[in-house]
Amino acid sequence: MERPKKDGTSTFQVKWRQDGEWQSEKFGDGDSADAFKRLVEAHGGKWPHGWVRGEGFVEKPKVPGDMPFVRYAERYVDRLTGIDVRTREDYHREIRIHLSLLQRTEPSGQVAPATICNVESDDITDWVRLEEKGEPDPNDAGRWLRRKADPKSIANRHGLMFCVFQSAVEATPQLRTTNPCKGTRLPRLDDHVDEEMTFLEHDEYQRVRAEISDPDARDLADWLVGTGMRWGEATALRVKDINLSAAVPTASVQRAWKKAKKGAEGGAYYIGPPKTKKARRLIALAPAQADLARRLTAGQPPEAFLFRTPTGKAWRHANYYNRKWMPAVAEAVKKGLPKRPRLHDLRHTHASWLIAANIPLPAIQIRLGHESISTTVDRYGHLVRSLDGDITAAVEAAMHTAVPAAGGLRVVGA
Known part of the structure; x- marks a missing residue:
């Protein structure tokens, strides 16, 4: 497109749409404009590689050490x-x-x-x-x-x-002076709906438990809901991790099942460290869990897994979930259970029971092995209702505080 100027000369403009927006470049002669037009067409209607608007092809100096x-x-x-x-x-x-x-x-x-x-x-x-x-x-x-x-x-x-x-x-020599990720505006974490956590009441858990016919599988479900352990932690426990002679019996979480790439670490799953540093912890056992552990450790060597299948092997998540847990949940739902809990919801349920008993969140953080208290607060803080009465009473008192009488005050002139 030729655009005449007042001095009698002309500029030539190439104009096209790219990704829904108009783009343009100016030239002093028609031949250059035609050549650029062909370049744009050859690049599928996009700016030619290496072309800088108003400057043409500009090769930027390569930074030593730069790479894809x-x-x-x-x-x-x-x-x-x-x-x-x-x-x-x-x-x-x-x-x-x-x-x-x-x-x-x-x-x-x-x-x-x-x-x-x-x-x-x-x-x-x-x-x-x-x-x-x-x-x-x-x-x-x-x-x-x-x-x-x-x-x-x-x-x-x-x-x-x-x-x-x-x-x-931070490299030596330095490759960049700034981090381009600093200050990025990310989507808000509360702008979406997570897969909803399910919290079971005591009687609701008992309804699911009653449908687990395998006593070994039932023991494992009782342990998960009674300790709040992650699946990978509970199923990696060994007899030597249980201390029943202490004043308060404990279970020591020192390892967990990990999923590896096929062929790595000897197979699809292997025993490794827990999820985080704070996941290494001692969990106090209630009498019910202590009795369960005493029964499962009796006559077993220190290296034996605490929870074993009927054939004496360690439990696998898929096997337990598909053959034991989900059939029990399905039967309970048929009989009127209003919830459909996942296996991991036993951990959430354990936390909700502790909160209902007014156990402080920092203590729950330690028991669950959360790395940060913010994780505990973010997941379970909305369940803490025990202080609602005190909070509303404090607000009520503040809103109805009487205004002091002005009789004892006087204005002092300058």
Whole structure:
């Protein structure tokens, strides 16, 4: 498009739509404009690679040590210490499926592969939006090529990305001066509905328990709801972890089942450390759990698992869940149980029973092995109702405090 100027000369403008927005570039002669137009067409209606608006092709100086972002992220994860095999595999999966979506968009609109040095904060924001939106299958309206990510997943992946870029900031020699993830506006964690926790009343648990016909499976359910242990912790307990001679009998949580990549660590599951440092703990046993442990440890060697299948082997989650727990829940629902609890809801139920008995949240945090009190408060704080009366009374008293009489006051003139 030729645009005449007042001085008799002309400028030539190339104009096109890219991603729903008008883009344009100006030239001093028609030949240059035509050549650029062909470049845009060759790039599928997008800015040519390496072109900077108003400047043309500009090759940016390469930063020594720069490399593709994904490769740098993988190297970062490979060099992490203090994490188990499963965690490292999880990080690599997040990089491969999600962090690899990160790309660099130049001010001109040109899109380039992300490197550890060229990414800016706007690129991180674009990545967050991409995670929120997902990728529907263009050939099937009911399917997704990549599902929308919930706010918690986005926050976790953004946290990993932050650490990757921060390592580039702290590298010697330094690869970046700033972390582009700093200050990213993430989706609010309470803007979605999590899979709802189910809390069973005492009689509701008994209705499910009554439908578990296998006594070994019933013992394990009683232990889970009576101690609040995670499945992987309870089923990894050994006889030597039980202390029944103390004034208050205890169970020592020192290990847990972990799921590994097939072929790693000798199979799909292996025994490893608990979920967090604070998950290593002593759990006081109520008389019912102490009696159960006394019966299960009788005549067993120290290395034997505390909970064993009828054939003497350790329980596997899928086997227990599908063959023992879910059939019992289904029968209880048929007979009028108004809830459909998951196996992990026994842990939530244990916490709710402690809260109902006015046990302080910090004590519950220690018993459940939460790394932070904020986790305990976020999950179970809404159940704490014991102080409602005191709170409303304090508000009532404050709202009805009488205003002091002004008879004893006087105004002093200047």
